[in-house]
Amino acid sequence: MSGTSAPSRKGLSKIACNRLQKELAEWQVNPPSGFNHKVTDNLQRWVIEVNGVPGTLYSNETFQLQVDFPEHYPMEAPQVIFHAPAPLHPHIYSNGHICLDILYDSWSPAMTVSSICISILSMLSSSTVKQRPTDNDRYVKNCRKSPKETRWWFHDDKV
Amino acid sequence: MESEIGESTSRPSCSVNGGNEAGDFECNICFELAQDPIVTLCGHLYCWPCLYRWLRLHSHSHECPVCKALVQEDRLVPLYGRGKTPTDPRSKPIPGFEIPNRPTGQRPETAPPPNPNDFSNFGLGATGGFVPMASARFGNFAMSAGFGGLFPSLFNIQVHGFPDATVYGSTSGFPYGYSGAFHGGHAHGFPQTGTQVQQADNYLKMLLLLIGVSVLIALIWS
Structure with missing residues (x-):
C-alpha cells in the first residue's frame, strides 16, 4: 500500500494551515453527505470514510480516502488516494491511485476537500462497470509512490 | 471552534x-x-x-x-x-x-460640472425635458408623480422671465386648486427680487424656492 507519501514531509505553511482549519470547521458544520471524517490532531492528513451511494454499483460498500496536503495548499493540489481495498472502478488503480483531472492538472485553489469528495463520489456513482483500468498492472508496477508524480492522461469524461 | x-x-x-x-x-x-x-x-x-x-x-x-x-x-x-x-x-x-x-x-473621467446656462436652455427648448431631471432630484419625496404636472408650469414661468400674475395665471400647468394657490403666494414674490438682482442669481434663487416649496408640499402631504 502506498500509504506514507512525499507531501507530508514538509509542514503546512501558515496560509495552508488557516485554510485547512476553515475547511475543517465548515466540514464539521456541513459535511458532504456520504462522507465521514474522523478528526485527528493531524491537520495535514485527513482520512475520510466514503459510503457508496444506494442504488449504485457501490451501495453498501465503504472505502477510505486519504488526503495529504502539501506545504502550499491550496496553491497545490492535495494528494488523494484510496486505502486498500480501493473500489473497483475503471479509473481507480489497485494501489489506490485515482485518475481524476481535478486532482492534478485541473486543480484550482478554489476547490476544497469537500468538493473533491463530491467529485470522487460522483465518479463512483456514474460507473457502469466494476473493473480496474486496463493498464492497471503495468501502472501499479511502474508508478511512483505519489500519484501526483504520474503524468496522467485524461481521456474518458463519461465516468 | x-x-x-x-x-x-x-x-x-x-x-x-x-x-x-x-x-x-x-x-x-x-x-x-x-x-x-x-x-x-x-x-x-x-x-x-x-x-x-x-x-x-x-x-x-x-x-x-x-x-x-x-x-x-x-x-x-x-x-x-x-x-x-x-x-x-x-x-x-x-x-x-x-x-x-x-x-x-x-x-x-469625472462628470462635467453643471452649467447654470443649461437651465435656461432647458427651460426654453424643452420644458418637458426638465421634468425627468427634476423628478430625479426630488425623488426622495416620493411624490414625483404629483409634481410632474407642476414642474413644467413652473419652468414656463422661468422661461418667460419672472412674469407677473397675469402670465402666471395663463399657464395651464396647475390642475389642482389647492397647490395652485399655494404656489401663487410665492410666485408673486419673484418680480420684486427679480428687479434687484441679476438674472443668473434669480434663476438660482427660484430653484431654491422651488425646492423649498417642494419640501413643504412633501411635508404637508406626508
Whole structure:
C-alpha cells in the first residue's frame, strides 16, 4: 500500500494551515453527505470514510480516502488516494491511485476537500462497470509512490 | 471552534456556518476576508497576493480558479474600501518573490460640472425635458408623480422671465386648486427680487424656492 507519501514531509505553511482549519470547521458544520471524517490532531492528513451511494454499483460498500496536503495548499493540489481495498472502478488503480483531472492538472485553489469528495463520489456513482483500468498492472508496477508524480492522461469524461 | 461559531472574535471564522455574512467578501483562495481585494471580470473576488501567486507561480493557464474564465491581469478591478491595513501577511511569505502592487482601477473621467446656462436652455427648448431631471432630484419625496404636472408650469414661468400674475395665471400647468394657490403666494414674490438682482442669481434663487416649496408640499402631504 502506498500509504506514507512525499507531501507530508514538509509542514503546512501558515496560509495552508488557516485554510485547512476553515475547511475543517465548515466540514464539521456541513459535511458532504456520504462522507465521514474522523478528526485527528493531524491537520495535514485527513482520512475520510466514503459510503457508496444506494442504488449504485457501490451501495453498501465503504472505502477510505486519504488526503495529504502539501506545504502550499491550496496553491497545490492535495494528494488523494484510496486505502486498500480501493473500489473497483475503471479509473481507480489497485494501489489506490485515482485518475481524476481535478486532482492534478485541473486543480484550482478554489476547490476544497469537500468538493473533491463530491467529485470522487460522483465518479463512483456514474460507473457502469466494476473493473480496474486496463493498464492497471503495468501502472501499479511502474508508478511512483505519489500519484501526483504520474503524468496522467485524461481521456474518458463519461465516468 | 467546536460547534456553533456565532459571533466569535476573529471575523473570518464567522463565515464558517452556511450563513456567510462576511463570506461575500472572502477571497476564493485563502477563504479569509480579502486583502488588497481584486475582482475578475467574471466577478470573482480574491486577495491580490493570492491571485497573483496562483497565476504566476502555480497555474498552468490564466484561468479564474472559480469559473475557469480567462483572466487578464490588466483587466482586473481592484476594490478600494475605506480602510487600509499596511501589514499584509500574505504579501511576503516567499522570500525572493516580490508581489507587485495591485493593478490600479480604470478611472473614467469625472462628470462635467453643471452649467447654470443649461437651465435656461432647458427651460426654453424643452420644458418637458426638465421634468425627468427634476423628478430625479426630488425623488426622495416620493411624490414625483404629483409634481410632474407642476414642474413644467413652473419652468414656463422661468422661461418667460419672472412674469407677473397675469402670465402666471395663463399657464395651464396647475390642475389642482389647492397647490395652485399655494404656489401663487410665492410666485408673486419673484418680480420684486427679480428687479434687484441679476438674472443668473434669480434663476438660482427660484430653484431654491422651488425646492423649498417642494419640501413643504412633501411635508404637508406626508
